[in-house]
Amino acid sequence: MxxxxxxxxxxxxxxxxxxxxxxxxxxxxxxxxxxxxxxxxxxxxxxxxxxxxxxxxxxxxxxxxxxxxxxxxxxxxxxxxxxxxxxxxxxxxxxxxxxxxxxxxxxxxxxxxxxxxxxxxxxxxxxxxxxxxxxxxxxxxxxxxxxxxxxxxxxxxxxxxxxxxxxxxxxxxAQMQVIMESLPEVRRQGSLTTRGIFRERSILATLLAHIPMDKYVSSAISALGDGTTQGHIFRIMRTTLDTLRADLQEFVPEGTRISDNDMIVALVSKTIGQSQNEACKRSWLGAAGAKLASVLGWTTDQPVELAVDTRRHLGIQGYVGGALIIQHFVNPLKEVYAPTTLEGLAKIVVRSRNTVDNIDAGVVRDYVDITEENPQYMFRLTAHSTMHGKLASFSNHSRRGRVRR
Structure with missing residues (x-):
């Protein structure tokens, strides 16, 4: 057949x-x-x-x-x-x-x-x-x-x-060429945090770039453990999100759009940060390490990584292939570790919204041009994610469509 x-x-x-x-x-x-x-x-x-x-x-x-x-x-x-x-x-x-x-x-x-x-x-x-x-x-x-x-x-x-x-x-x-054909000539700067990661030299990234791709896959699996993954399912009612959105309006600039994604990013970022903080407190070694990191100025922020579908920015809704770019912002750990309040959530919501609203076709062009300059730049993202234990990464599958028969 x-x-x-x-x-x-x-x-x-x-x-x-x-x-x-x-x-x-x-x-x-x-x-x-x-x-x-x-x-x-x-x-x-x-x-x-x-x-x-x-x-x-x-x-x-x-x-x-x-x-x-x-x-x-x-x-x-x-x-x-x-x-x-x-x-x-x-x-x-x-x-x-x-x-x-x-x-x-x-x-x-x-x-x-x-x-x-x-x-x-x-x-x-x-x-x-x-x-x-x-x-x-x-x-x-x-x-x-x-x-x-x-x-x-x-x-x-x-x-x-x-x-x-x-x-x-x-x-x-042949559609894999659509992204390059759809990019504008003028590029515009995207997330400063993401650009900083691309420009940051990394020995790990250099090593990863010179590992054959099949060996890189095996190495990544080994680094992540025994190949198993665990997760949690959270069910948030529509009425709960609508109520939270209304409550947050008091703490964001007037006219700010608050999407479901922005609120989920804020809630999950706080959940991850606070759980990590509690885990450190329960371990004397973790507490000592956190104290040393604070003294030396290490890991004072929680990087937040957003995987953004760029099809609507480039007008290629029917494109099949990889159309995601990664954009970052950071949350101060002091904010993330603090008890959850509407004001604290609103700060993360605004950062998420500003990061997403900043993206247009020019930013996509900038991202593609930078990553095409040198394959090592994408490995720097991987190295950063691997080395930074406080990272929170988000990808939205809710708009991916349904499988029909």
Missing amino acids: DSEFLGAIKSQTIPMRSFDTIACFTNIPYVFFYENTHAAPDFMPTDLLKKSLYKTLADFPFLLADITTDNCGRGYLTVNADSLNLPDLQCSTSQITYGELKAQKFAWSAWPKNTVTAEFLAERDAHGRLKMVHINIVRLADNSGLILFANVHHYAIDAKGSFEFLNQWARNC
């Missing part, structure tokens, strides 16, 4: 932008649940799912590539027509019904075993290859529904692009 659609793919080497490197060791995994509401006997047939997958991949040849690098640390997606990096495609059945999953509110513990075939951190398969795409089709009992696990490697594409791929709204690989 794959040869029907993939036979015409030619070998090619696609140069990646330097700022894509920051995501080269992560995946974008999603799990979707579909109910056979009308008891259709041929509900989402496996053959059709496979056929449509390969047809879509024919328009996304870079998702059939391997990651390679040159001696300068610049990354490439290399498509070998004689040895395509085909997706890890698995199909299985389960004795669990859709109704049982729904009754458990789709809790992870209720999922069929082996539903997830790729973790957040990218790992090599049994043959030593990093797959760009993982698909697992799990057919539920009694033809009651289907679980679709879909993962795309973050180096080749971002969350918006992954949804475009999954929805088969794909363009072809």
Whole structure:
């Protein structure tokens, strides 16, 4: 079936932008649940799912590539027509019904075993290859529904692009040039904090830039631990956000727009900072280290990192590929550690809003030009994130769209 659609793919080497490197060791995994509401006997047939997958991949040849690098640390997606990096495609059945999953509110513990075939951190398969795409089709009992696990490697594409791929709204690989064609001639300075990180020399960044990309991925996974990740889910009601927005208006300049994202950035930044502060207090070593850092003037700020989708700034809403830039601002640790008040939250909200409002096509141009000057600049972002334990990083997936069938 794959040869029907993939036979015409030619070998090619696609140069990646330097700022894509920051995501080269992560995946974008999603799990979707579909109910056979009308008891259709041929509900989402496996053959059709496979056929449509390969047809879509024919328009996304870079998702059939391997990651390679040159001696300068610049990354490439290399498509070998004689040895395509085909997706890890698995199909299985389960004795669990859709109704049982729904009754458990789709809790992870209720999922069929082996539903997830790729973790957040990218790992090599049994043959030593990093797959760009993982698909697992799990057919539920009694033809009651289907679980679709879909993962795309973050180096080749971002969350918006992954949804475009999954929805088969794909363009072809030539669209990867759209960003450069859409940039204005005049550049404008973006976040001073981000620029400072780019210009700051780093031995770690220099070392990372000279590690082959596949080794860099393995090193990143090792540095982050055993390859597992943990997180928390917070549910914030719409009425709560609306009430908080109204309460914050008293403490921000008149006319300031307060978005949901701004408030979430403020709330989570405070939560992270205060939890880290409490952890230091409970450890004599942590307390001593914090005191020494204070005396020496180290880590007096909490850097906040925002991943910004630039499609609307460049007018390329249909673009598939990486269109994220990173912009930073900083919160003084004294503010973050202090008890949460409306006034304290408002200060972070204003910083977040000013950072986002400052972004336009000229800022994107500036970001691209700086990162293209030297691949090491993006590694400086990675090194900064690695070395700075107080960093708070944010990415919004709420506008990425829905997968349709």
